Amino acid sequence: MEPVATPGADPQFPMRGVAQPTRDEALALPGLHVSRHPIIAAKLTTLRDENTTPAEFYTLVRELGALLAYEATADLATEPAPIRTPLEPMVGQRLVGGVGVLPILRAGLGMAEGFRQALPEAQVWHLGLRRDERTLRPVQYYNQLARAANLQVCFVVDPMLATGGSGIDALDLLEAKGVRRLRYLALIAAPYGLVALRRAHPNTPIYVAAVDERLDERGYICPGLGDAGDRQFNTL
Ligand code: PRP
Ligand code: URA
Numbered sequence: 761m762e763p764v765a766t767p768g769a770d771p772q773f774p775m776r777g778v779a780q781p782t783r784d785e786a787l788a789l790p791g792l793h794v795s796r797h798p799i800i801a802a803k804l805t806t807l808r809d810e811n812t813t814p815a816e817f818y819t820l821v822r823e824l825g826a827l828l829a830y831e832a833t834a835d836l837a838t839e840p841a842p843i844r845t846p847l848e849p850m851v852g853q854r855l856v857g858g859v860g861v862l863p864i865l866r867a868g869l870g871m872a873e874g875f876r877q878a879l880p881e882a883q884v885w886h887l888g889l890r891r892d893e894r895t896l897r898p899v900q901y902y903n904q905l906a907r908a909a910n911l912q913v914c915f916v917v918d919p920m921l922a923t924g925g926s927g928i929d930a931l932d933l934l935e936a937k938g939v940r941r942l943r944y945l946a947l948i949a950a951p952y953g954l955v956a957l958r959r960a961h962p963n964t965p966i967y968v969a970a971v972d973e974r975l976d977e978r979g980y981i982c983p984g985l986g987d988a989g990d991r992q993f994n995t996l
Pocket of ligand 1: 863864866867868889890891892896898918919920921922923924925926927949953979987988990
């Protein structure tokens with residue numbers, strides 16, 4: 761596998777000349793879960809389509825966020841919960857501790873909304889990061905993180921994992937806050953970002969709907985879907 765170089769050397773094309781791992785190398789990474797669900801694949805295809813309108817795009821991001829949330833929460837811990845049905849007592853199950861979800865603004869907002877359809881009681885924390893187009897490094901502009909009391913796990917959600925800079929910064933921040941169990945969810949990931957995230961956070965499970973081929977010279981995922989924030993919020 762080629763070493764991952766730091767982007768940012770060329771102000772116009774920061775990824776130009778930067779070696780990128782292949783898709784097969786990324787797919788072999790430990791702790792990476794790539795969805796095989798046909799409904800997710802079909803919705804993702806509509807999402808990518810350039811003819812999909814911003815309103816449809818936002819709806820799809822929410823739906824995909826909910827579907828990925830189901831996949832990524834399938835092994836959460838539960839404990840016995842004694843209740844009474846209208847007919848008789850029984851012992852059901854409830855989640856052990858709370859679940860946090862941290863959308864990376866802006867594009868993560870739709871995914872977090874979907875996540876809340878799956879788990880309405882999730883704590884939602886917000887982190888505003890925007891990529892500097894010249895260096896491709898994330899710049900933080902907003903940070904609203906709650907106390908991590910009694911959280912079983914916190915999910916970072918963002919549709920696009922490109923260079924990995926935003927995802928790594930978000931996970932670093934949660935780790936520094938003492939959140940012990942973290943997971944990362946994206947719709948589309950580039951091999952470059954997956955390798956970088958795996959190196960920075962070797963034990964964080966990563967859930968994605970698809971792994972694409974490469975980053976272009978400006979750091980966009982190809983074939984990708986374009987700019988996830990702009991398409992979601994109609995600011996193209
Ligand atoms: C996009 C995307 C990720 C980031 C991914 O956000 O939503 O947060 O880029 O890139 P990276 O893996 O190279 O860090 P963007 O900066 O376009 O902001 P937006 O969500 O406000 O559109
Ligand atoms: N952010 C996006 O919205 N799309 C990409 O392809 C890369 C980063």
